[in-house]
Amino acid sequence: xxxxxxxxxxxxxxxxxxxxxxxxxxxxxxxxxxxxxxxxxxxxxxxxxxxxxxxxxxxxxxxxxxxxxxxxxxxxxxxxxxxxxxxxxxxxxxxxxxxxxxxxxxxxxxxxxxxxxxxxxxxxxxxxxxxxxxxxxxxxxxxxxxxxxxxxxxxxxxxxxxxxxxxxxxxxxxxxxxxxxxxxxxxxxxxxxxxxxxxxxxxxxxxxxxxxxxxxxxxxxxxxx
Amino acid sequence: xxxxxxxxxxxxxxxxxxxxxxxxxxxxxxxxxxxxxxxxxxxxxxxxxxxxxxxxxxxxxxxxxxxxxxxxxxxxxxxxxxxxxxxxxxxxxxxxxxxxxxxxxxxxxxxxxxxxxxxxxxxxxxxxxxxxxxxxxxxxxxxxxxxxxxxxxxxxxxxxxxxxxxxxxxxxxxxxxxxxxxxxxxxxxxxxxxxxxxxxxxxxxxxxxxxxxxxxxxxxxxxxx
Amino acid sequence: xxxxxxxxxxxxxxxxxxxxxxxxxxxxxxxxxxxxxxxxxxxxxxxxxxxxxxxxxxxxxxxxxxxxxxxxxxxxxxxxxxxxxxxxxxxxxxxxxxxxxxxxxxxxxxxxxxxxxxxxxxxxxxxxxxxxxxxxxxxxxxxxxxxxxxxxxxxxxxxxxxxxxxxxxxxxxxxxxxxxxxxxxxxxxxxxxxxxxxxxxxxxxxxxxxxxxxxxxxxxxxxxxxxxxxxxxxx
Numbered sequence: 147x148x149x150x151x152x153x154x155x156x157x158x159x160x161x162x163x164x165x166x167x168x169x170x171x172x173x174x175x176x177x178x179x180x181x182x183x184x185x186x187x188x189x190x191x192x193x194x195x196x197x198x199x200x201x202x203x204x205x206x207x208x209x210x211x212x213x214x215x216x217x218x219x220x221x222x223x224x225x226x227x228x229x230x231x232x233x234x235x236x237x238x239x240x241x242x243x244x245x246x247x248x249x250x251x252x253x254x255x256x257x258x259x260x261x262x263x264x265x266x267x268x269x270x271x272x273x274x275x276x277x278x279x280x281x282x283x284x285x286x287x288x289x290x291x292x293x294x295x296x297x298x299x300x301x302x303x304x305x306x307x308x309x310x311x312x313x314x315x316x317x318x319x320x321x322x323x324x325x326x327x328x329x330x331x332x333x334x335x336x337x338x339x340x341x342x343x344x345x346x347x348x349x350x351x352x353x354x355x356x357x358x359x360x361x362x363x364x365x366x367x368x369x370x371x
Numbered sequence: 372x373x374x375x376x377x378x379x380x381x382x383x384x385x386x387x388x389x390x391x392x393x394x395x396x397x398x399x400x401x402x403x404x405x406x407x408x409x410x411x412x413x414x415x416x417x418x419x420x421x422x423x424x425x426x427x428x429x430x431x432x433x434x435x436x437x438x439x440x441x442x443x444x445x446x447x448x449x450x451x452x453x454x455x456x457x458x459x460x461x462x463x464x465x466x467x468x469x470x471x472x473x474x475x476x477x478x479x480x481x482x483x484x485x486x487x488x489x490x491x492x493x494x495x496x497x498x499x500x501x502x503x504x505x506x507x508x509x510x511x512x513x514x515x516x517x518x519x520x521x522x523x524x525x526x527x528x529x530x531x532x533x534x535x536x537x538x539x540x541x542x543x544x545x546x547x548x549x550x551x552x553x554x555x556x557x558x559x560x561x562x563x564x565x566x567x568x569x570x571x572x573x574x575x576x577x578x579x580x581x582x583x584x585x586x587x588x589x590x591x592x593x594x595x596x
Numbered sequence: 597x598x599x600x601x602x603x604x605x606x607x608x609x610x611x612x613x614x615x616x617x618x619x620x621x622x623x624x625x626x627x628x629x630x631x632x633x634x635x636x637x638x639x640x641x642x643x644x645x646x647x648x649x650x651x652x653x654x655x656x657x658x659x660x661x662x663x664x665x666x667x668x669x670x671x672x673x674x675x676x677x678x679x680x681x682x683x684x685x686x687x688x689x690x691x692x693x694x695x696x697x698x699x700x701x702x703x704x705x706x707x708x709x710x711x712x713x714x715x716x717x718x719x720x721x722x723x724x725x726x727x728x729x730x731x732x733x734x735x736x737x738x739x740x741x742x743x744x745x746x747x748x749x750x751x752x753x754x755x756x757x758x759x760x761x762x763x764x765x766x767x768x769x770x771x772x773x774x775x776x777x778x779x780x781x782x783x784x785x786x787x788x789x790x791x792x793x794x795x796x797x798x799x800x801x802x803x804x805x806x807x808x809x810x811x812x813x814x815x816x817x818x819x820x821x822x823x824x825x826x827x828x829x830x831x
Contacts, residue, residue, distance in 0.1 A: 148699065155696035159682070166684040166723075227678025231739075234644055235697040236670040294515065301508050305498035314494060315512060318487040319519045322526040329530065342533055349529070353522065360518060364511045367432055371504075371646045435650060437608035503607040585609040 152237045156245025163222050164253060170218045174211040174257035181207045182261075182268055196269045201331035205324055207261060208284075209291065212254050213313050216295040219250050220303045233369055243365040247296040247358075254288050279334045279343070286350040287327030290357055294319050297361035300368045326350040379568045382561035389554040397551075403467045410460040412559040413453045414482050416566050418520065420450020421485060423570070424492070425517030428510035437581075438574075440506035443513055444496065445573035449566055451489035457482045477527040484523045488516040597622050598747055598778055603642060603652030605802070612638045613649065613802045622746075625769070625779040629819060630799035636782035639799065640749045643780065644672055657746050670698065673745030675753045675765075679736035683725040687716055687735050690724060691742055698743040710738040714764060733761035741768065748772060750781040798822070 223229035302311035333340035397404035423446035499505035661668035695703035
């Protein structure tokens with residue numbers, strides 16, 4: 147019980163800081179809007195092409211925006227060394243991971259919801275009838291990405307070039323998530339939904355089970371001094 | 372060391388004989404197909420390398436013995452050499468046979484991702500200052516990367532089954548006669564020996580370097596007193 | 597009370613702590629003196645289990661810290677260079693967050709008491725980013741002591757403190773020791789270390805070289821000379 151109370155405290159603290167500064171959200175959203183603009187001029191897609199390339203582009207935007215946000219995740223903890231205060235509190239270090247991961251997850255989901263709305267408007271994505279499946283896929287894909295991303299953000303925070311290191315470490319590891327998310331998103335854009343949908347959703351679930359558990363076990367080694 | 376060195380040497384010579392003289396020339400691809408024995412064996416060895424990294428990273432995290440970290444480092448360096456061989460021999464083989472340098476088939480893509488994981492691991496090591504922290508953080512990344520590697524492979528295979536690629540033959544062993552198969556397995560064995568030999572050389576070198584550094588420290592101390 | 601038994605920390609051939617044995621009783625104020633890199637900070641971090649020693653036993657108030665780090669940390673306070681504050685939160689929110697992590701009862705009352713003690717009651721609901729350096733330092737002292745630790749670890753606590761904050765901290769330390777609790781402080785500044793404590797331990801190359809009492813004037817002179825030896829020599 148203490149574990150979840152403490153996780154909650156850290157999660158809430160991150161929410162409050164983000165609400166005050168809006169650092170992560172603004173950077174993610176600006177990035178997303180710029181990608182949409184660039185996409186239009188780079189490809190000038192018609193509706194058929196949008197359907198074909200949309201899911202991939204959507205996830206590319208999510209992933210790179212997510213990296214921007216994730217790089218900020220430990221910035222507030224470094225400022226006055228406050229990560230050390232978290233480590234010194236009677237808190238399981240796994241709770242620090244979980245709290246920060248859930249906060250990252252929420253920020254990414256919020257940014258993604260806005261980006262998704264923009265895609266719908268700018269490219270006439272026919273999203274509304276598929277909203278249920280879409281939310282599930284976005285949630286699963288983002289969870290996998292945020293869980294690996296949070297621990298690797300903590301790892302790269304200790305290196306000399308931390309903003310470069312995060313994508314270098316994270317993208318190869320997160321590739322299965324990208325594949326699973328893009329494939330299942332493509333599947334819901336065909337009518338009726340492709341049979342691959344169920345398979346890739348299950349794949350994402352399995353990936354998430356592995357890559358939420360593993361960082362929980364490994365995080366204490368990252369924080370040790 | 373000596374017996375291993377001689378065995379490796381003999382096995383390598385024998386496998387050269389097998390690849391160039393014993394194995395029959397492939398009917399459609401011709402002589403260039405002989406690169407296949409090295410290409411495929413190196414790919415297997417590079418997966419063996421990441422398995423070594425996994426084992427020694429886990430053992431390091433539980434025992435905190437620097438020697439185990441050195442072994443993980445050596446496995447990653449030698450493994451990355453084999454992964455690089457895969458990346459070079461792949462296009463060399465593909466270009467004359469299929470007329471393209473690269474194809475995103477499951478095995479090549481997984482090898483590519485594995486290569487990136489190796490590079491990330493080695494880059495991470497260069498960017499962390501303190502030896503103890505370097506060992507811990509790279510062990511964490513080593514575990515994540517090694518668990519990810521088979522998942523990457525499987526996700527690529529499933530991805531491919533739904534997006535059939537135009538070229539490239541079927542499974543690993545298909546279209547091979549008994550002699551070819553024998554040569555392939557023997558080359559693999561020879562490369563495993565080479566891997567183990569290089570790995571041991573590498574970590575003994577690292578040991579010697581640590582010895583040297585500690586002697587230098589002592590000498591400086593003597594001088595100062 | 598803090599007890600260390602045969603604590604060793606090494607990595608490869610570099611050794612950070614070599615078999616440290618130490619008992620610090622309640623009501624005692626022990627200062628670790630030593631040059632930079634001698635192992636003072638490492639020792640404090642081992643007590644807080646921020647660093648995991650390779651072997652040995654560490655006890656805080658009878659709790660085995662290596663087995664139950666969380667229970668041990670509940671008894672500990674730690675003051676170092678960082679203020680550990682979040683700039684975008686208010687003074688009150690900062691303390692509230694840590695109160696939640698420590699699971700403190702009637703947190704609001706305690707926070708207000710702590711804030712008025714450091715003279716920040718009026719600024720309780722202002723964000724820390726608008727605070728002066730001195731105010732931040734006072735708030736960080738309130739933060740470190742909010743959960744009323746039994747054992748306080750100080751890592752060069754006076755470096756960078758302004759006069760007012762230093763006095764506040766000094767006053768609180770005297771009060772703390774008088775209340776029968778345990779203080780461990782690491783410093784390379786001889787004068788500060790000497791004025792505050794009754795018992796000193798000289799740390800060099802990861803071990804306790806010698807312990808001496810505050811009244812031993814001869815030892816003082818000896819260690820003044822010792823600490824002046826250049827830092828390069830120990831590396």
